[in-house]
Amino acid sequence: MTITNGTLKPPETNADEPIAAKRTGTAGVGFGRWWWALPAVALTLVVTYLTTAVGAFYAFTDWTGLGDFNFVGFDNFIHVFRDQALLGSVRNTLLLAAGFVVFTNLLGLSFALALNRTLKCRYFLRALIFMPVVLSSVAVSFIWKFIFAYDGPLNQFLNSMGLGSLKQDWLANPALALWCILAVMVWRSIGFVMVIYLAGLATVPVELEEAAALDGAGIWQTFRNITLPTIQPSVTIATVLTLIQGLTVFDEVLTLTGGGPGDATQTLATQVYSQTFIYGGFGLGAAAALVLTVFILILALIQQFVARDRAVRED
Amino acid sequence: MSFVSNSPRGWLAVGATAVAATIVLSGCGSSSQTASPENEPQTIKFAFSQINPTDTFFQDAAANFEKANPGTKIELVKLPTETAPQTITTQLQGGSAADVLSIFSGQGQTGSMTGFAKANLLLELNDPEFSTTLPKSIEKLFKYNDKVYAVPVANMPAGLIFNQAKAQEIGVKLDATSSFDDLLKQCTVARDKGVTLTALAGTVPGNPGILTMALASSTVYGPNPEWNADRIAGKTTFAGDKGWQQAVGGVKQMFDAGCFQEGAAGAGFDALNSGMGQGKALGFFAPGAATTAIANATKGAVNPVILPMPAPGASQTYLGTTSELALAGNAKTKSPNLVKKFLKSLTTKEGAEGLAKGLGAIPVNLGDYQLPSGYAPIADFYKQDTVRPLGYNEWPSGKVYDSLGKGITAMITGQKSPDDVLKDMDAAWGN
Amino acid sequence: MHRYTKWSLFREVLVVCAAIILLLPFWILISTALKTTDQVVTTSAFSFPPAPTLDNFIQLLSPAGSQSGNVYQGLFSSLVITTGTVLLLIALSSAAAYVFARSTRKLSDRIFRIFLIAIVLPTQLGILPLYIGARSLGLVGSPWGMIVIYTAMTMPFSVFLYSGFFRRLPRDYEEAATLDGASRFQIFTRVIFPLMGPATGTVAILSGLLVWNDFFTAVIFLNGSPYMTLPVVVYNFVGSLVSQWNLSFAVVLIAMAPVLAFYAFAQKKLMQGYAGGIKS
Numbered sequence A: 001m002t003i004t005n006g007t008l009k010p011p012e013t014n015a016d017e018p019i020a021a022k023r024t025g026t027a028g029v030g031f032g033r034w035w036w037a038l039p040a041v042a043l044t045l046v047v048t049y050l051t052t053a054v055g056a057f058y059a060f061t062d063w064t065g066l067g068d069f070n071f072v073g074f075d076n077f078i079h080v081f082r083d084q085a086l087l088g089s090v091r092n093t094l095l096l097a098a099g100f101v102v103f104t105n106l107l108g109l110s111f112a113l114a115l116n117r118t119l120k121c122r123y124f125l126r127a128l129i130f131m132p133v134v135l136s137s138v139a140v141s142f143i144w145k146f147i148f149a150y151d152g153p154l155n156q157f158l159n160s161m162g163l164g165s166l167k168q169d170w171l172a173n174p175a176l177a178l179w180c181i182l183a184v185m186v187w188r189s190i191g192f193v194m195v196i197y198l199a200g201l202a203t204v205p206v207e208l209e210e211a212a213a214l215d216g217a218g219i220w221q222t223f224r225n226i227t228l229p230t231i232q233p234s235v236t237i238a239t240v241l242t243l244i245q246g247l248t249v250f251d252e253v254l255t256l257t258g259g260g261p262g263d264a265t266q267t268l269a270t271q272v273y274s275q276t277f278i279y280g281g282f283g284l285g286a287a288a289a290l291v292l293t294v295f296i297l298i299l300a301l302i303q304q305f306v307a308r309d310r311a312v313r314e315d
Numbered sequence B: 001m002s003f004v005s006n007s008p009r010g011w012l013a014v015g016a017t018a019v020a021a022t023i024v025l026s027g028c029g030s031s032s033q034t035a036s037p038e039n040e041p042q043t044i045k046f047a048f049s050q051i052n053p054t055d056t057f058f059q060d061a062a063a064n065f066e067k068a069n070p071g072t073k074i075e076l077v078k079l080p081t082e083t084a085p086q087t088i089t090t091q092l093q094g095g096s097a098a099d100v101l102s103i104f105s106g107q108g109q110t111g112s113m114t115g116f117a118k119a120n121l122l123l124e125l126n127d128p129e130f131s132t133t134l135p136k137s138i139e140k141l142f143k144y145n146d147k148v149y150a151v152p153v154a155n156m157p158a159g160l161i162f163n164q165a166k167a168q169e170i171g172v173k174l175d176a177t178s179s180f181d182d183l184l185k186q187c188t189v190a191r192d193k194g195v196t197l198t199a200l201a202g203t204v205p206g207n208p209g210i211l212t213m214a215l216a217s218s219t220v221y222g223p224n225p226e227w228n229a230d231r232i233a234g235k236t237t238f239a240g241d242k243g244w245q246q247a248v249g250g251v252k253q254m255f256d257a258g259c260f261q262e263g264a265a266g267a268g269f270d271a272l273n274s275g276m277g278q279g280k281a282l283g284f285f286a287p288g289a290a291t292t293a294i295a296n297a298t299k300g301a302v303n304p305v306i307l308p309m310p311a312p313g314a315s316q317t318y319l320g321t322t323s324e325l326a327l328a329g330n331a332k333t334k335s336p337n338l339v340k341k342f343l344k345s346l347t348t349k350e351g352a353e354g355l356a357k358g359l360g361a362i363p364v365n366l367g368d369y370q371l372p373s374g375y376a377p378i379a380d381f382y383k384q385d386t387v388r389p390l391g392y393n394e395w396p397s398g399k400v401y402d403s404l405g406k407g408i409t410a411m412i413t414g415q416k417s418p419d420d421v422l423k424d425m426d427a428a429w430g431n
Numbered sequence C: 001m002h003r004y005t006k007w008s009l010f011r012e013v014l015v016v017c018a019a020i021i022l023l024l025p026f027w028i029l030i031s032t033a034l035k036t037t038d039q040v041v042t043t044s045a046f047s048f049p050p051a052p053t054l055d056n057f058i059q060l061l062s063p064a065g066s067q068s069g070n071v072y073q074g075l076f077s078s079l080v081i082t083t084g085t086v087l088l089l090i091a092l093s094s095a096a097a098y099v100f101a102r103s104t105r106k107l108s109d110r111i112f113r114i115f116l117i118a119i120v121l122p123t124q125l126g127i128l129p130l131y132i133g134a135r136s137l138g139l140v141g142s143p144w145g146m147i148v149i150y151t152a153m154t155m156p157f158s159v160f161l162y163s164g165f166f167r168r169l170p171r172d173y174e175e176a177a178t179l180d181g182a183s184r185f186q187i188f189t190r191v192i193f194p195l196m197g198p199a200t201g202t203v204a205i206l207s208g209l210l211v212w213n214d215f216f217t218a219v220i221f222l223n224g225s226p227y228m229t230l231p232v233v234v235y236n237f238v239g240s241l242v243s244q245w246n247l248s249f250a251v252v253l254i255a256m257a258p259v260l261a262f263y264a265f266a267q268k269k270l271m272q273g274y275a276g277g278i279k280s
Helices: A019-028 A034-058 A075-082 A084-114 A122-134 A137-148 A153-160 A177-201 A206-214 A219-230 A232-247 A251-256 A268-278 A282-314 B009-026 B057-068 B084-094 B113-118 B128-132 B136-142 B164-170 B180-192 B206-221 B227-232 B242-256 B270-277 B289-297 B336-345 B349-359 B373-384 B398-412 B418-429 C006-033 C037-042 C055-061 C068-102 C106-120 C124-136 C143-167 C172-179 C184-195 C197-213 C216-222 C230-240 C245-278
Strands: B043-048 B073-078 B100-104 B156-162 B196-199 B281-287 B305-307 B319-322 B325-329 B387-389
Touching: A034 A282, A034 C068, A034 C106, A034 C124, A034 C143, A075 A084, A075 A282, A084 A177, A084 A232, A084 A268, A084 A282, A084 C006, A122 A177, A122 C006, A122 C245, A137 A153, A137 A177, A137 A251, A137 C006, A137 C230, A137 C245, A177 A232, A177 A251, A177 C006, A177 C245, A206 A219, A219 A232, A232 A282, A251 A268, A268 A282, A268 B084, A268 C124, A268 C216, A282 C106, A282 C124, B043 B057, B043 B084, B043 B336, B057 B073, B057 B336, B057 B349, B084 B100, B100 B113, B100 B336, B113 B325, B128 B336, B136 B387, B156 B206, B156 B289, B156 B373, B180 B196, B180 B242, B196 B270, B206 B242, B206 B281, B206 B319, B206 B387, B206 B398, B242 B398, B242 B418, B270 B281, B270 B289, B281 B289, B289 B305, B289 B373, B305 B373, B319 B373, B325 B336, B398 B418, C006 C245, C037 C245, C055 C245, C068 C106, C068 C143, C068 C184, C068 C197, C068 C230, C068 C245, C106 C143, C124 C143, C124 C216, C143 C197, C143 C216, C172 C184, C184 C197, C197 C245, C216 C230, C230 C245
Parallel strands: B043 B073, B043 B100, B196 B281, B319 B387
Antiparallel strands: B100 B325, B156 B281, B156 B305, B156 B319
């Protein structure tokens, strides 16, 4: 249907439906009224587009949320890329997003491959691994906050293994806190990515794999030459979705570290929140949000081009 | 018109209607409220937060007022402490705030008075009683454009909340006359006995913040009470001021001497209360009300005192005090007269002392008020007037104090030098 | 090829081990919630309490408890807001998607693109203007406002999902119904919509979970109001409990319970919902 080589595009009219059908279709068959779409379109235009446009407008002002404002040109953007804390949050965002894409996809694909066929308790295991996906990120983050606490389970475990020297104040160590957040994000999303790959793997023809096995291809070769090309759309979709999710991470950071220690784990989304809603620097917050939006739009565009390019080559 | 007809007019209509809907939806609805003073509603809402869950001083004050004024009713709304300032800010802006609100005086924090007053969100307290009961030293924290917008709840010293009994038991010697070097030495003594001298909540910027402010009372605001005015005038900066370097450097020295518990950078507020309750820590830095709070929370098992913070390289120790807790009226209240009457009842000698007693603090007009027992070590500071209001309540925005607190945590986790912290504060100040 | 071999057994053991490690946090969650405050400090976090206690839950849920009001209120608001959003969303997005799917015009394709782009637009930039707009309309802190906002936020994806399903539906249904003299509205509500069961299920599951678990929007629009949803209640509550982990985890478990119960019954549908939402 709508996902061809992982591109989101408007579904075209069914190919096996001849043009003639349209003509007969208009003759007297009722296909709803155009204004049925109105509430949905209006709501999306107002709540998504208008607000985003107004937000982009604020990014060029010094509004504090109360009273008047002045235009300040690109000052806010200069501030975002000059201020150490804000620049750090840009870096953290990109790092988290990249790490999130790599680890969720590797682990999600591994689990999908392992749980695709044969295993006896595969349905049960799938259900268990998927479980964190349906739960509130705030709720599960609290479990991890406890696990990472200085006198928490992780350090207890290290102690009992005789690895007391590795004992850490995990979430307060600027070198490690970001990785802890990443670990929680990955843990939460493995099941989600696994399900996408399972859906892709279901389309891999068993005969092809068997033929390859008969030809003496090893597991890796079969995967490389048969499985991976077939699940390419799933790879693209999973990558794009995890990338967007990684770029906008908020809940886990706020609950685990609150952006600390210092500003070591601030991301663009948490900075938008604190600059706007805590410090009342609406202009600066909007500028940070605009940077985030531009990141995402650029990535979406690149992805569209790559996918289109591939589609063209394959034709 | 059929959807599938070929006329483009249908889609034009979609566009036009969407635009119209946009204009209607985004248009600002404004409504003016004018309540006649004679028969305004006699029920008001009072939204507040209290750090200590067992505190009842606001509840008591409301009950006393209701008793003294039959026919009036004060509905209490208790907000979660950590998020209360943001909640109140949001509600005031959204027009859904209660009639009476607990806020902060001055302008140095989220939920401070000046920002609200500037945006005309607060009720002007124009009766003479409000200005006459306001002590000169803290007047500017409760006024904007020479008009009073809030009443102080109480005054509190800020210092080391200290379990003297336990300290003596294990041989840690610290009192109001100790020097900064004594303090560093005692940190080691305590550490050898397996306890921490002062617990620190590194994840809550206000805690490392108040510790540094307590040091700065001696190194900055003691010698120069007008330091904030100088900073506003651009005559000095945080990074370029020797007193600030000493204050932030002092925290670093304390960290290096092992004054804080392990895992301090990642600790929350609970590390303070439970650390002291369980005897793992001898003390922590906080406003004086914490002495009462700890005594209540441990049911009298721990009765802390408050000690002034000696500072490095300062000839004289000054005691930092704060009058940041304040109450204000919502400009949109339907009962402005009742709100003022209630707030006025809290500025009287009786009202103020009632609040102070319940909070474990002292009234802003000290008079003959009997200091709480935990305040004994600092009584002389009040007599000799070696007290200084904590500077941050006058800083231009919450960002500066926040960057101090966060900066200290970054410093003890090795991300920043004391100089970096001060430079960040200058950057947050702007100009 | 897909016989159960030694290699399969090895994989099975490996995956089970990995799953156990992945699920360890839930074990810690449950065992800690069943401990007394003393046991949390004195016993290993991995150990199950020798005498599990339900005191934490009783303290939280008994009507006399100081916080039970918040917990019930959170449950109630989450339920109202989620149900309201899902119903409104299904009504509006299915109608819109139907119109787009059956249109053959260029302009309709272009308008459809509005939804596609909206899927990838992050909420951060628009959240403040949205907040200001909602504020001036008095929608901040109200469950109705949240329903409208959440409906709008989940709209692009569900229009996208629905239109995929509608496009694959042959037009014979409408033609037959027209011959029977049914009106357009009747055709849609009586004939077409009931055929969309799987699509409606997917939309309901995806948007329902998204709204139920949402924190970012809820904390901005509802914090401090009497209509805080469960994630906000849990966030405030755990913050105020200052590391009484047994009580905190009891709250977390209570908040998770409805979704976990739903998941236990409908996990297959749920996973299909996610997979189908992305690749139907």
